[in-house]
Amino acid sequence: MSLLVVGSVALDSVETPFGKIENALGGSAVYISLSGSYFSAPVRLVAVVGGDFPKKYLKQLEERSIDLDGLKVVESGKTFRWGGRYHYDMNSRDSLYTELNVFEKFDPVIPERFKKSSYVCLGNIDPVLQRRVLEQIAKPRLVIGDTMNYWIQNTPDELRKTLKVMDVLIVNDSEARLLTQEPNLVKAAKQIIRMGPRVVIVKKGEHGALLVTDDTIFSAPAYPLETINDPTGAGDAFAGGFSGWLAKTDDVSPENLKRAVIYGSALASFCVERFSVERLQDLTYLEIKDRYRSFRDLSHFDDGV
Amino acid sequence: MSLLVVGSVALDSVETPFGKIENALGGSAVYISLSGSYFSAPVRLVAVVGGDFPKKYLKQLEERSIDLDGLKVVESGKTFRWGGRYHYDMNSRDSLYTELNVFEKFDPVIPERFKKSSYVCLGNIDPVLQRRVLEQIAKPRLVIGDTMNYWIQNTPDELRKTLKVMDVLIVNDSEARLLTQEPNLVKAAKQIIRMGPRVVIVKKGEHGALLVTDDTIFSAPAYPLETINDPTGAGDAFAGGFSGWLAKTDDVSPENLKRAVIYGSALASFCVERFSVERLQDLTYLEIKDRYRSFRDLSHFDDGV
Numbered sequence: 339m340s341l342l343v344v345g346s347v348a349l350d351s352v353e354t355p356f357g358k359i360e361n362a363l364g365g366s367a368v369y370i371s372l373s374g375s376y377f378s379a380p381v382r383l384v385a386v387v388g389g390d391f392p393k394k395y396l397k398q399l400e401e402r403s404i405d406l407d408g409l410k411v412v413e414s415g416k417t418f419r420w421g422g423r424y425h426y427d428m429n430s431r432d433s434l435y436t437e438l439n440v441f442e443k444f445d446p447v448i449p450e451r452f453k454k455s456s457y458v459c460l461g462n463i464d465p466v467l468q469r470r471v472l473e474q475i476a477k478p479r480l481v482i483g484d485t486m487n488y489w490i491q492n493t494p495d496e497l498r499k500t501l502k503v504m505d506v507l508i509v510n511d512s513e514a515r516l517l518t519q520e521p522n523l524v525k526a527a528k529q530i531i532r533m534g535p536r537v538v539i540v541k542k543g544e545h546g547a548l549l550v551t552d553d554t555i556f557s558a559p560a561y562p563l564e565t566i567n568d569p570t571g572a573g574d575a576f577a578g579g580f581s582g583w584l585a586k587t588d589d590v591s592p593e594n595l596k597r598a599v600i601y602g603s604a605l606a607s608f609c610v611e612r613f614s615v616e617r618l619q620d621l622t623y624l625e626i627k628d629r630y631r632s633f634r635d636l637s638h639f640d641d642g643v
Numbered sequence: 644m645s646l647l648v649v650g651s652v653a654l655d656s657v658e659t660p661f662g663k664i665e666n667a668l669g670g671s672a673v674y675i676s677l678s679g680s681y682f683s684a685p686v687r688l689v690a691v692v693g694g695d696f697p698k699k700y701l702k703q704l705e706e707r708s709i710d711l712d713g714l715k716v717v718e719s720g721k722t723f724r725w726g727g728r729y730h731y732d733m734n735s736r737d738s739l740y741t742e743l744n745v746f747e748k749f750d751p752v753i754p755e756r757f758k759k760s761s762y763v764c765l766g767n768i769d770p771v772l773q774r775r776v777l778e779q780i781a782k783p784r785l786v787i788g789d790t791m792n793y794w795i796q797n798t799p800d801e802l803r804k805t806l807k808v809m810d811v812l813i814v815n816d817s818e819a820r821l822l823t824q825e826p827n828l829v830k831a832a833k834q835i836i837r838m839g840p841r842v843v844i845v846k847k848g849e850h851g852a853l854l855v856t857d858d859t860i861f862s863a864p865a866y867p868l869e870t871i872n873d874p875t876g877a878g879d880a881f882a883g884g885f886s887g888w889l890a891k892t893d894d895v896s897p898e899n900l901k902r903a904v905i906y907g908s909a910l911a912s913f914c915v916e917r918f919s920v921e922r923l924q925d926l927t928y929l930e931i932k933d934r935y936r937s938f939r940d941l942s943h944f945d946d947g948v
Binding site for chain 2: 545
C-alpha cells in the first residue's frame with residue numbers, strides 16, 4: 339500500500355565524539371522516507387526546501403525510489419538548517435543553531451496523486467499542519483504521527499486536537515511523561531490512548547521501545563551496538579521502518595504491529611552506525627532480515643523446564 | 644543443588660509516595676534468600692543480627708525453609724538499620740540514615756555443613772569479606788556476586804581481586820559505567836568480563852536487564868507494572884531468583900542463564916508490588932510460572948512474512 343510522509347528536509351551539521359559533518363542531508367521526512375523505502379516503494383514525500391538545496395541530495399532520494407512530486411522548492415529561500423553537538427555518552431546533545439528558513443512558512447499541499455494514500459506518517463511538525471495534511475487525504479487507513487516537547491509545551495490544545503485524529507503516536511519517554519505528567523511509562527501510554535491514538539509507541543533510546551495498545555504491551559530491546567557514530571535521525575528511522583512495514587503488509591493486527599516495531603528498531607540501529615543518512619542509502623534486504631533475526635536472538639528465551 | 648547466601652539482614656524504614664513502614668524485615672541476604680527459596684530449598688543464609696532482632700522475622704524466614712544455622716546473633720548488639728525515602732518517580736531515593744551496628748564488624752563464618760555449597764550468592768558487602776567467604780567454600784560450582792558504588796569508589800583494588808574469583812557479577816547500569824568509565828553498557832559489560840567474571844548482568848531498573856557473556860547478549864524486559872509500592876530489595880530479589888533457578892537446575896548453559904534472568908526479573912517484579920518482603924512471603928509456583936509466561940508474551944515476536 340502507499341505510504342505518504344510529511345515532515346522536514348534539512349541540512350544538518352553534526353559533531354559527535356567520533357567525527358563531524360557539515361550540511362549533510364537530514365530532516366525528519368528524509369529519515370522516515372529512506373527507512374520506509376526498504377519496504378514500501380515509492381514512498382511519497384511532502385516537504386519544502388530552498389533554492390540552495392543540493393541537486394545531489396535530490397538524486398540520492400530518487401535513487402531510493404522516493405517520489406518527490408510533493409517536495410516544494412522555494413527558489414528564493416534557504417533550506418532548513420540545524421547544527422548540533424552530542425556529548426560523550428551520546429544520550430544528550432546541544433542544539434547549536436536552528437535556522438527554520440523556508441520551513442517556517444511550510445504549508446503542506448498534498449499533490450492530487452497523493453490524496454489517496456493508505457498509510458500516512460507525519461513527522462514532527464506543528465500539530466496544526468499535521469491536521470491540515472490529514473484534511474487533504476481521503477480516508478487514510480492508518481495515521482502515524484510524531485511530536486516533540488516544543489508542541490507539548492507551547493501548543494497543547496492544538497496537539498490535543500491532532501491526537502484525536504492519529505491512530506499511532508510515536509514519542510520518546512520524556513515526551514510521554516511531559517504530555518501526561520505521569521512518571522510510569524505504562525500508565526503514561528495508557529493515558530495517551532485515552533487522548534485518541536489507539537497505539538502508543540514509547541521510544542527509550544538505548545533501552546529499546548514499548549508498544550502499548552488497549553490490550554497489548556510489547557517490549558522491544560535496543561540493538562546492542564558498541565559504536566554509535568551519530569544518533570541523529572534514529573527516531574525518524576524507527577518511524578520509517580515501522581510505517582514502511584505496515585504499508586507493505588497492510589496488516590495492523592497486534593502481531594504485525596510487534597514486527598513493525600522490530601523493523602523500526604532495526605532501521606534505527608542501522609541509522610546510528612554512520613553519520614547522516616549514509617547507512618540508510620545502501621542497505622540490502624538480507625542485512626535487514628539478518629538484523630531482524632538478531633533482535634529475536636537478543637530477546638527470546640524458551641519455556642524452561 | 645545447594646545455594647548459600649551471604650549478605651545483610653536489616654530493619655528497614657521506608658517511605659514511598661504509596662505508604663510507609665518502620666523496622667520491617669530487609670537486607671540483601673533476606674531478599675536473596677526469600678526469592679531463591681522458591682527454587683532451591685533450604686537456602687543457606689549467612690549473616691549477622693543483634694539481640695533486638697524480632698523473633699517473628701526469624702520465624703518468617705524459617706517458614707520459607709531458610710536454614711538459619713549461619714545467622715549469628717550478637718545479643719549485646721543492635722541489628723543493621725536503614726531508613727530511606729523514595730521520590731515521586733520511584734527512580735531515585737534518599738538514604739535518611741544507615742546504622743551499621745553489628746553489621747560493621749560482620750566477619751562471615753561459614754558453618755561446617757555449608758562448606759560444600761555448589762552455588763554461592765554474595766550480596767553487596769565489602770569485597771574483602773566476599774573473598775573471605777569463598778576461601779571457606781570447597782570448590783563452588785558458581786559464584787554470583789553483587790557490589791555497589793561505595794566499593795567501586797573506595798576499595799577499587801580489593802574489588803578487582805574479588806572480581807577475579809566471581810563467575811557472575813550482577814550490577815546496575817550506573818555501577819557498570821562507574822566501574823569501567825565507559826558509557827556504552829555493552830562495552831562496559833565486556834570490559835568487566837576482562838576483569839574476571841564470565842557472565843555480567845546489568846540491571847536497568849524500569850528498563851529490564853542485560854545478560855552479557857563472551858559470545859551472548861540477552862536483553863530481558865522489565866515487567867510493565869503500573870503500581871510500584873516499594874522498590875527496596877528489587878535488585879536482591881533479582882539475584883535470588885536468578886541464583887535459585889540456577890541452583891535448582893544446575894545448568895549454566897547460555898539458554899538456562901537466559902531463563903534464570905527471567906526468573907530473577909519475575910521475582911524482582913513481585914518484590915516491588917508490596918512493601919518490604921510482604922510479596923515474597925507467600926508466592927505460589929503457579930504465580931511465578933504465570934509471570935514467566937507474561938515475560939515471554941511481553942518480548943516475543945514471530946518471524947514475520
